[in-house]
Amino acid sequence: MIVFVLLSLLAIAGALGTILWKNAVYSALSLVGTLLALACIFVTLEAQFLASVQVIVYAGAIMVLFLFVIMLLNAQYPSEDVDPLPWLSPVVIAGGVVLAGALAYTAFLYKAPKPLAEAAKALQGGAPGPVGETLFTKFLLPFEAVSLLLIIAVVGAVALVKREPEAKVQRETLEERATHTPEEVVV
Amino acid sequence: MVETSYYIALAGILFSIGAVGFLMRRSVIQMFLCVELMLNSANLVLVAFARAWGNLEAQTAVFIILTLAAAEVAIGLGIIVAIFRKRVSTNVDDLSGLKG
Numbered sequence: 503m504i505v506f507v508l509l510s511l512l513a514i515a516g517a518l519g520t521i522l523w524k525n526a527v528y529s530a531l532s533l534v535g536t537l538l539a540l541a542c543i544f545v546t547l548e549a550q551f552l553a554s555v556q557v558i559v560y561a562g563a564i565m566v567l568f569l570f571v572i573m574l575l576n577a578q579y580p581s582e583d584v585d586p587l588p589w590l591s592p593v594v595i596a597g598g599v600v601l602a603g604a605l606a607y608t609a610f611l612y613k614a615p616k617p618l619a620e621a622a623k624a625l626q627g628g629a630p631g632p633v634g635e636t637l638f639t640k641f642l643l644p645f646e647a648v649s650l651l652l653i654i655a656v657v658g659a660v661a662l663v664k665r666e667p668e669a670k671v672q673r674e675t676l677e678e679r680a681t682h683t684p685e686e687v688v689v
Numbered sequence: 690m691v692e693t694s695y696y697i698a699l700a701g702i703l704f705s706i707g708a709v710g711f712l713m714r715r716s717v718i719q720m721f722l723c724v725e726l727m728l729n730s731a732n733l734v735l736v737a738f739a740r741a742w743g744n745l746e747a748q749t750a751v752f753i754i755l756t757l758a759a760a761e762v763a764i765g766l767g768i769i770v771a772i773f774r775k776r777v778s779t780n781v782d783d784l785s786g787l788k789g
Contacts, residue, residue: 506691510699517703517726521710526718533722536703540729547696547736549748552755559755564725564762571766572718577779586782591713598709605701610694614741618690621743628748636749648756655760662767
């Protein structure tokens, strides 16, 4: 229980940091903290494979991509414009508190379908072997669909950031250059 | 063992924080980070229920969601970069026009 409380405090602190920092780089790094805390929580939930994937793919690859884009666009700092909707923040915060309360209240209405220790044993620790077996039997169609999705995403990302071809510049060929007399050639 | 309810409550709180941040922030990139936060809280719910039922299928679904998130981030950041080239801004208030 102590481990859970510590990890969840870490996750919530990271999440609050994500939304409260003005600097986007700090936000992204706070989110990395949340993701790492969630990876540890996955370990306590008998999902070791997902925990490692969370660290490698999410905290590693995806967040690096985020930081790369933030620094590429030099978008660390928000623009200094006036807020067009000054009344929005209090309303949103009140709504968020209500939403969090409602979700947490609903969570405690949940009745476990079977004893936890017995159910947790069936997961075999969430090791790569059992998870892979499910992935390649019951989840074969989603697996193939996801591979198609990744191809589309790669092609789409390249197509989105590709620059428009520049207007064709008339270039002098070597043959044309050779016909010039030495006086004409501008150095 | 910690009861499933606590994990679900934690996921609810994280989701709410993400939703609040999405509505409050004006920077596209920070809004996108909040979307990732909400996606992760959904993952946490799936993993928690996987343990409650002793069923690995939810964990496999989370694995597929992770792949999906990677694709989503690649496309989303591509869109942000493409918009930035046109408008030189990542503030959503500057991007309200529908005509490029």
